[in-house]
Amino acid sequence: MFHIQPLSGIEVVPAYPSQLNMMLKSGALHMSPISSAAYAEAQQDLQLLPEFCLSSIGYVRSVILVSKKPIEMLSGCTVGLSQASQTSVVLLKIILQKFYSLTPHYISSDPYPVLHDVDAKLVIGNEAMMHETEPLPYIYDLGDLWLQKTGYPVVFAVFAVRKDATRYADIINAVCASYRLSLDELTKKSPRVIEKARQRYPTIAYDIAHYYTLLKFEFTNELKKALLYYYSLAWELHLLPKVPSLQLYGR
DSSP states (O other): TTSSSSTOOOOOOOOOOOHHHHHHHHHHEEEEEEEHHHHHHGGEEEEEEEEEEEEEEEEEEOOOOESSOOOGOOOOOOOOSSSSSSSHHHHHIIIIIIIIIIOEEEEEESSOOOSSSEEEEEEEEEGGGBOOOOOOOOEHHHHHHHHHSSOEEEEEEEEEEGGGGGGGGHHHHHHHHHHHHHHHHHHHSSSHHHHHHHHTTTBSSSOOOHHHHHHEEOOOOOHHHHHHHHHHHHHHHHEEEEEOOOOOOOO
């Protein structure tokens, strides 16, 4: 985002979501996008930027369960979990336990959509949108399943700042302004942004232009309500700590 409005005094740290989660929790980062589930675990140290998130309303295609069997038959089966997105791991466990009454055996697995050693697998991100290397009998989109079962969108990621960094208000506000410019660029110059994404991710088979239409970045009141519902079910099933309310930066 900072190529649109360069900011001085800002160090950008590229990393996988799971790494960003750990770095923000430990204090190695002052602010970062993180998995929604990670906020629940570190809420005592964090505040959320009230304007921004990463969400989808229904079908998203980049968070899928691939399976050898129908989802209803996965109780007692081995399900592989990609560790790329903590939110999606919790999301899958809620869906299987709460809405299908299933208790699979979960193991950590590689991120690729192959089912050699497991009955089903959570696949996330670019790997979920690549050309399939083997037949996949069943593919379930978790965003779509969640909407069907709950009526709510999924908020996969939030933008958080450490409470001990809020003294840097001018810098935080400048970063927020840069975020806004980036979203404006996506809206007004989407063909250019999409073409850059195609060049950067040539192995993706899915239509990137359509993919961007499925994502929502504005953290609306509806999405805040949806996120609290996700937290309530995760707490009910002992998957995440209780989140009584969202602590918002500047509010």
